[in-house]
Amino acid sequence: MSAPVTTIKFKLNGNACSVQAPPLKRLLDVLREDLHLTGTKEGCGEGECGSCSVRMNGELVNSCLVPALQAEGAEIQTVEGLATDGTLHPIQQAFLECGGAQCGICTPGMLMAAAQLLERNPHPTMAQIREGLAGNLCRCTGFMRIFESVLAAATQVGDAEQGKAANAR
Amino acid sequence: MTTKTTTRIVGASVHRKEGVDKLLGRARYIDDMEREGMWYGTTIRSTIPRGTILSIKFDESIDWSEFAVVTAADVPGENRIQLIVADQPCLADGEVNHCDEAIVLLAHPDKHKLRKAAEGVRIEYELLPAVFTIEESERQDQIVWGAENLMKTFLLEKGDVDSVWAQAAHIIEGEYHTGAQEHLYIENNGIIAEWDAEAGVTVWGSLQCPYYVHKTLIKVFHLPDEKVRVVQAETGGAFGGKEDYPSTLASHAALLAMKSGHPVKMVYDRMEDLAATTKRHPSRTRHRTALDKDGKLLAMDIDFATDGGAYATLSSTVLSRGTLHAPGPYSCPNIRIRSNAWATNTVPYGAFRGFGAPQSIFAIERHMDEIAATLSIDPVELRRNNFLHQGDTTATEQMMREPIMMDQLLDRILRESDYYARRERFAKENPNSSIKRGIGLAAFYHGSGFTGSGERILNSLAGMDVTPDGKVRVLVSNTEFGQGTNTVLTQVAAEAIGIDYDDIVMAANDTALVPNSGPTVASRTVMVVGRLIERAGKQLLSMLRETASLGEKFTRDEFFAACERYRAAKGEVVSLVRYEAPPGIFWDDQKYRGEAYPSYAWSIHMAQVAVDMVTFSAEVEEFWAVQEVGRVLNPVLATGQIEGGIAQGIGYALYEKVVLQNGHMANNQMTNYIIPTAEDLPPIHVFFEEIPFQYGGYGAKGIGELPHDGPAPAIVNAIKDATGVSFHSIPLLPEELFPALAAHEAATEQEVL
Numbered sequence: 001m002s003a004p005v006t007t008i009k010f011k012l013n014g015n016a017c018s019v020q021a022p023p024l025k026r027l028l029d030v031l032r033e034d035l036h037l038t039g040t041k042e043g044c045g046e047g048e049c050g051s052c053s054v055r056m057n058g059e060l061v062n063s064c065l066v067p068a069l070q071a072e073g074a075e076i077q078t079v080e081g082l083a084t085d086g087t088l089h090p091i092q093q094a095f096l097e098c099g100g101a102q103c104g105i106c107t108p109g110m111l112m113a114a115a116q117l118l119e120r121n122p123h124p125t126m127a128q129i130r131e132g133l134a135g136n137l138c139r140c141t142g143f144m145r146i147f148e149s150v151l152a153a154a155t156q157v158g159d160a161e162q163g164k165a166a167n168a169r
Numbered sequence: 170m171t172t173k174t175t176t177r178i179v180g181a182s183v184h185r186k187e188g189v190d191k192l193l194g195r196a197r198y199i200d201d202m203e204r205e206g207m208w209y210g211t212t213i214r215s216t217i218p219r220g221t222i223l224s225i226k227f228d229e230s231i232d233w234s235e236f237a238v239v240t241a242a243d244v245p246g247e248n249r250i251q252l253i254v255a256d257q258p259c260l261a262d263g264e265v266n267h268c269d270e271a272i273v274l275l276a277h278p279d280k281h282k283l284r285k286a287a288e289g290v291r292i293e294y295e296l297l298p299a300v301f302t303i304e305e306s307e308r309q310d311q312i313v314w315g316a317e318n319l320m321k322t323f324l325l326e327k328g329d330v331d332s333v334w335a336q337a338a339h340i341i342e343g344e345y346h347t348g349a350q351e352h353l354y355i356e357n358n359g360i361i362a363e364w365d366a367e368a369g370v371t372v373w374g375s376l377q378c379p380y381y382v383h384k385t386l387i388k389v390f391h392l393p394d395e396k397v398r399v400v401q402a403e404t405g406g407a408f409g410g411k412e413d414y415p416s417t418l419a420s421h422a423a424l425l426a427m428k429s430g431h432p433v434k435m436v437y438d439r440m441e442d443l444a445a446t447t448k449r450h451p452s453r454t455r456h457r458t459a460l461d462k463d464g465k466l467l468a469m470d471i472d473f474a475t476d477g478g479a480y481a482t483l484s485s486t487v488l489s490r491g492t493l494h495a496p497g498p499y500s501c502p503n504i505r506i507r508s509n510a511w512a513t514n515t516v517p518y519g520a521f522r523g524f525g526a527p528q529s530i531f532a533i534e535r536h537m538d539e540i541a542a543t544l545s546i547d548p549v550e551l552r553r554n555n556f557l558h559q560g561d562t563t564a565t566e567q568m569m570r571e572p573i574m575m576d577q578l579l580d581r582i583l584r585e586s587d588y589y590a591r592r593e594r595f596a597k598e599n600p601n602s603s604i605k606r607g608i609g610l611a612a613f614y615h616g617s618g619f620t621g622s623g624e625r626i627l628n629s630l631a632g633m634d635v636t637p638d639g640k641v642r643v644l645v646s647n648t649e650f651g652q653g654t655n656t657v658l659t660q661v662a663a664e665a666i667g668i669d670y671d672d673i674v675m676a677a678n679d680t681a682l683v684p685n686s687g688p689t690v691a692s693r694t695v696m697v698v699g700r701l702i703e704r705a706g707k708q709l710l711s712m713l714r715e716t717a718s719l720g721e722k723f724t725r726d727e728f729f730a731a732c733e734r735y736r737a738a739k740g741e742v743v744s745l746v747r748y749e750a751p752p753g754i755f756w757d758d759q760k761y762r763g764e765a766y767p768s769y770a771w772s773i774h775m776a777q778v779a780v781d782m783v784t785f786s787a788e789v790e791e792f793w794a795v796q797e798v799g800r801v802l803n804p805v806l807a808t809g810q811i812e813g814g815i816a817q818g819i820g821y822a823l824y825e826k827v828v829l830q831n832g833h834m835a836n837n838q839m840t841n842y843i844i845p846t847a848e849d850l851p852p853i854h855v856f857f858e859e860i861p862f863q864y865g866g867y868g869a870k871g872i873g874e875l876p877h878d879g880p881a882p883a884i885v886n887a888i889k890d891a892t893g894v895s896f897h898s899i900p901l902l903p904e905e906l907f908p909a910l911a912a913h914e915a916a917t918e919q920e921v922l
Contacts, residue, residue, distance in 0.1 A: 038201035039194020041405070043355040044439040048839035051355055079194035092192040096184050099805040102813065103651030104191030105198065105356040105405025133847040137839070139353050139406050140651045142816030143847050145809050 010071045012037075013081025023069035027061075028052045030068045031078060039079040039108045043137070050136030053109035054078045060116040060135075079108035082115060090156040091115050091149065100149035102140035110136045114150050123154055179664040179867045182805035186655035186675065187403070199359035199375045199402040204432035207361070208237070209280050210425040211435070213273035213290045214445060215265040218299035218514040218832040219313060222263055225273060228289030236286060237429035239274040244424065246391030250416050250480075251384045256314075257480035257517065259389055259420045265294070266313065267479035267514050268833035269445040271417070276425040276433050299514035301832055303453050303474050306511035313479070314512030320477045321485035321510045323492050325761050327564050328503035333468035337459035341540045345456075345532035346898040347881070349476075349827035350449035350820070351834075352521055353844050354650075356405025358414055358446060359436035362422035369396025370423045375404045376415035378688035379646050379680050385416035386423060401678035404650035408817070409520030411650065412690055413482050414446045443837035447519025448827055450475040450487055450510075454495065454532030459503075464546050466555045468503040471495045473529050477510040478517035484510040487518070489620050491525025493765045494878070496564045497533035498575060498614045499555040504564040515832040520690060522814065523877040526615055527821065531899065534611040534882030538889060548886070549588070552612050553579055565765045570753075572860055574797055575612065578773045581856060582610070582795045586775045592890070599891065605780045606790070607891025611883040612773045616766030617871025618693040621756040624748055624767070631686035631698055632705035632745035633662055633673075635732040641666060641709075642676045643702060644745070645686040647694045649675075652873055653806035654694050660802055661699045661866050665706025668725055684745060692871025695802060696768065699866020701746050709744035751864040768862045768870045772796035774815070774879030777851075778887040782914065785907040787888055789819050789851045789880075796875060800861040800868030807872055811855045814876025819851075820844045822881040826900045893917075 003022035010017060012035065019034045031037045031054070040063055043051035047062040054063045055077040082089040091114045094100065101107040110133065117124060117132035124132065129150050138146060190196040225240065227233055241248050241262035248262055249255040261272045273290055277283040298311045305311075306318045314320065334340060360374035369392050376382055379399040386397040399419070404411065418435060425433040437445070452475045459468040473495050477484035492508040523530075541548035556575040562568050583589070588608060595606040618624050631645045643662050649655040659673045666673075676683050686698050713719035716738055719731035732742050756763040775793040780786075794811055801807045824843045828835045836842050861868025881899050888906075889895050894913045898905070 032201075037194075038197070041198070041356070042200070043357075044839040046439070046838060046840060049355060083193055088189070088192065095192055096188045099182075099185070099809045101185065101188060101191045102653075102809060103354070103356070103404065103406040104187070104196050105354075107191050108194045111192065130847045137355060137844060137846060139355055139408070139817070139844065140813045141809055142812035142814075142853060143850050144812045144853050145805070146847075 006069065008068050008072050010073060011075045013077055021068045023067060025068045026064050027066040027068055027071050028063040031063060037078055037080050041105050041108055043106065048137070049106070050113060051106050051109040053112040053136060055112055055116055060113055079111055082111060089115065091118065091153040094149040094153035098149040098152055099145040100141065106136060106138045110138060110146060114153070117150065118154060124150070176664055176867065178660045178670055179802050180800070182803055183656065183660060183670050185653065185806070186659050187649065196403040198356055198405055199361060199373060200436045202361060202373060202402060204361060204363060206431050208276045208278045208429050208431040208433050209283055210274060210276040210422055210433045211283050211287050212271045212421065213275065213287060213292070215261065215268055215270040215272055217265060217294050217296055218268050219266055220264070220294040220296045222261065222265065222272065223293040223295055226291040231286050231289045235277060237276040237425050239424045239428050240272070243428060244389060247388040249388065250420070251388050252413055252482050253485050254481040257482065259417065267516050268831060269516055271421060274421050274425050276429045299832060301513050301515060301829065303451070303476050303511050306513050307474070307509070313514055318512045319509055320481045320512055321488050323489065323506065323508045323761060325492060325504065325506040325564050327566055330468045330470050330503045330505040333459045333503050337467050338462040339460045339544060340457065341460070341543050342457045343536045343539050344897060345454045345535055347452045347528045347531050348900050349451050349518065350521060350825050351443060351827060351842055352408040352410030353842070354406030354408060354410055357437040357439060357442040358411065358418050360415065360418045360422040361432060361434045362419060362426040363432045364423055364427040371398040371400070372419045372423055373400045373402050374415055374419055375411060376401055377404070377407045377411045377648050377650060377690065379648070379678055380685045381413065381688060382416050382419045383680050385420055389420045390423065399680045401648050404648060407650040408522045409524065409690065410447060412520040412688065414519065439839060440837045443842065444834050445516060447482065447517055449521035450477065450484065450518040450525065450528065452491065452528035454529055456532060456536045458536065458540060460540065460544070464544055464551050464554055466499055466501040469496050469501050471506045473506060473508040475510045475525070475528065476513050476515070476518060478513055478515045480517040482517045482519045484518065486620065487520065487525040489525070490616070491529040493565065493616060493620065494526040495529035495533060497530065497537065498557050498612050498771065500557045500561040506564060513832070515829060522817065523874045524691065526874065527818070527878050527881065530611070530613045530878045531881045534613065535885055535897065538609065538886045539895060549579065549583065549610065563765065565762050567764045571768060571862065573771065574858060574860065575771055578771060578795045578797060578858065579612070581858070582773045582775050582793055585795065585854060585856060586793045588775065591777065595891065603782045605782060605891040606777065607887040607889065608775065608777045609883050609886025609890050610773060610775045611879040611886065613878045614769040614771050615692065615871060615875040615878055617696050617768050617770055618766060619691050620765055621763070622758055624697060625750050627687040627748065629687040629698065629701060629748045630684040630745055631701040632743065633702070633709065635742035639729045641668065641673045643673060644676050644683045645698055645702070646678065646680070646683050647686055647689045647698050648678055652810060653803060654689065656806060657695050657802050658699060658702050661702045662706050664867065665703045666709060668728055672725065692873045692875065695869040696799070696862065696865035696871050697748065699869055700864060701748065703866050704746045705744045708746060712744060767864060768799065770796060770798040770870045770872060770875045772875050772879060774883040776880065776883040776887045778884055778891055780888055780891045780906070780910070782910065785903040785910055787823055787901060787906060789823070789884060791851045792853045794853065794876060794879070795856045795858070797858040797860055798872045798875065799865050799870030800859055801857050802867055802869050807857065808855045810872050811876045812853045814874070815853050815880050816845055816850055818877045818880025819884065822884040822899050823901055824849070826902055
């Protein structure tokens with residue numbers, strides 16, 4: 001009783017990729033089952049917990065709510081695409097130092113939300129951090145270590161972004 | 170009071186041992202794992218709270234030969250989950266006692282077909298009357314468990330309560346209720362099982378206690394110990410919720426593996442996990458308290474009752490801990506506590522961080538504020554006047570031999586929160602504002618480790634070995650599920666041996682490899698197992714010095730060279746040690762008297778709340794927590810434990826409501842079971858004081874459960890301070906706050922008119 005499949009092409013963590021999948025299959029399942037990128041997690045399957053957060057065309061999305069076909073031609077970044085050449089992304093490094101991850105199951109989604117926040121707003125206020133992470137539930141930390149991680153990473157990411165912007169000019 | 174000994178690694182905030190794997194998305198949780206030829210399993214559950222099963226019918230349009238189908242009749246051994254009392258069937262056999270009880274299991278290689286087939290199983294029942302509350306159960310009109318619905322009862326008596334009432338200056342009574350609470354670990358329960366006629370059963374899963382699962386599987390499959398292997402996968406949160414339930418799920422997956430001849434994966438979705446797995450016990454506590462004219466406690470008569478649900482699971486020990494924490498951190502010459510765990514036709518309640526203590530502490534700490542209000546005493550001074558001190562005795566007549574610094578903790582939290590200034594400010598501002606602010610506190614202890622003779626019965630074994638590739642490998646059955654077990658036990662091993670943190674690894678948590686160092690519960694890991702690792706490390710050094718001429722001082726290379734000389738001479742390099750109780754510990758299980766816990770962690774919480782009189786919602790604006798937890802072995806991890814526990818406690822008080830309909834959780838989705846988010850949680854200020862406990866790992870006491878004990882009473886006391894209205898139940902969502910606050914407002918306006 002397998003549903004008809006279609007070819008879907010998109011860019012994943014910077015690399016071109018193509019999958020054969022039913023068009024309504026959840027992007028989350030395509031990532032985990034077809035592409036074996038299991039870093040992205042399922043927590044609720046209804047867009048409440050944010051564990052499955054990935055970035056799609058520069059927007060943060062719950063991949064459990066995205067049909068695979070919608071990814072056609074998109075640029076998608078998952079937690080596996082955050083570190084470069086074995087070097088942790090500043091937000092990953094900050095989570096390590098500040099205790100931002102405990103059980104680790106919300107962490108991939110939380111990292112994507114935090115990275116998104118910092119890219120949009122390299123120097124967020126506490127209120128902006130709270131708002132930026134409001135769609136990602138963590139049951140372990142009480143969020144204080146996560147806020148601290150984002151603040152610690154903010155300086156670094158902010159400086160890097162400013163550098164990039166200067167170069168672009 | 171703080172004493173520090175010099176250590177290299179213990180006491181430092183080293184990075185989480187498995188941190189990088191978690192941050193790169195590389196850590197392997199159960200749903201990230203697959204086995205060759207793996208099938209998927211699902212569960213058909215009871216839709217009624219109580220009744221007999223008349224028939225199980227399978228839709229004839231489905232080719233069932235493609236499926237593995239399992240019922241109670243397929244259980245090769247004992248159809249019972251092995252906890253304290255083996256009353257819970259692995260699969261319902263002839264009768265059901267709660268909604269969502271497992272009756273039929275199905276497995277198939279295609280998830281989609283499996284879902285469709287599940288709809289083709291029809292179960293017919295004959296309904297029996299069910300009970301849903303403590304009150305219905307204790308009326309005993311319907312007997313739904315045992316001879317009288319009573320799963321466990323305790324009676325504790327110290328002094329003579331009844332001799333006091335006549336001479337007391339004040340007698341204050343109160344009744345307090347707490348609701349069920351869901352753990353809401355972000356990773357649902359999940360297991361993969363394999364069965365082989367020769368090798369037996371192997372399961373991998375998201376779980377807290379590999380040897381608990383082992384204990385059930387050997388009975389369900391009637392296999393010898395060595396033919397059951399339980400391996401913990403990376404576990405995405407537990408909080409007690411993966412203490413007993415994995416025994417059931419592992420049995421189910423393994424039964425399907427046996428029937429199908431394939432590995433079987435069962436991972437619940439959120440709705441199934443919420444509906445079918447354990448929650449925190451609801452409770453009711455009645456207090457009757459006698460005080461002298463100066464507000465000194467003379468007698469406490471306490472009646473504590475919990476709702477245990479349909480099967481006993483861990484209800485007796487939850488009741489025990491709740492009972493032992495019911496009088497709070499106070500000295501009182503006459504105490505009587507009666508406690509009962511009652512059966513109802515709901516999903517069994519189980520372990521959840523705090524394990525009965527948050528329930529009875531909510532009651533005593535709310536009651537202390539009620540007493541203070543009645544006597545017109547400062548709630549701070551009422552508590553200070555009654556705190557336990559070194560040399561005092563508890564309800565079980567345990568003499569407090571270790572120093573207690575509650576007075577200092579109280580001074581510290583008053584200073585850090587600027588308590589009196591805030592109270593004064595709110596009293597001035599509130600009359601002219603629709604936002605009413607208040608501040609409230611709660612004081613409490615939490616006993617570390619198993620209760621009474623528990624640790625002696627567990628008789629834990631733990632230690633380390635040295636691998637030929639030059640790593641020291643910590644051998645424990647204690648699991649990591651976010652709290653920091655891996656990191657802290659590695660720190661302890663590195664400290665004890667005198668090598669680097671990076672030279673230590675944690676052995677895979679596999680019952681075929683690690684000894685039984687007891688379950689990962691009861692705030693025992695760092696204190697009890699940490700102490701075993703400290704001793705095993707020192708023992709390893711002695712072994713190497715005696716047999717392999719390791720010097721008093723050594724380099725890393727000299728250490729591992731000595732290990733290889735030892736290996737050549739003696740074989741494996743293994744150092745294991747067994748639990749030894751601290752000296753002078755006495756406990757009488759019959760009379761429930763003596764040393765209830767080897768040590769206690771102490772804490773005071775302070776909450777500032779804002780109650781919006783237009784929306785009738787309450788919000789915590791700022792939170793302070795001061796605690797004495799023995800030596801703090803990793804400050805960042807310890808702070809994270811405190812903050813996380815407080816967040817769950819805030820949820821317990823203001824957000825989290827389990828709505829039961831016919832004993833089934835009606836709001837079994839994250840959309841309508843609400844936990845605090847990044848926008849809901851206040852700044853949480855955490856302060857540690859340290860009195861090293863000489864029998865804990867490098868001086869540590871328990872920390873994990875402590876922070877869940879205080880938030881609810883502190884918050885509800887703050888709501889009273891803000892609004893003048895006393896609430897006696899949690900949770901307090903706007904629909905609970907509205908009637909009383911609106912009535913109070915109307916009454917106040919009447920007075921003004």
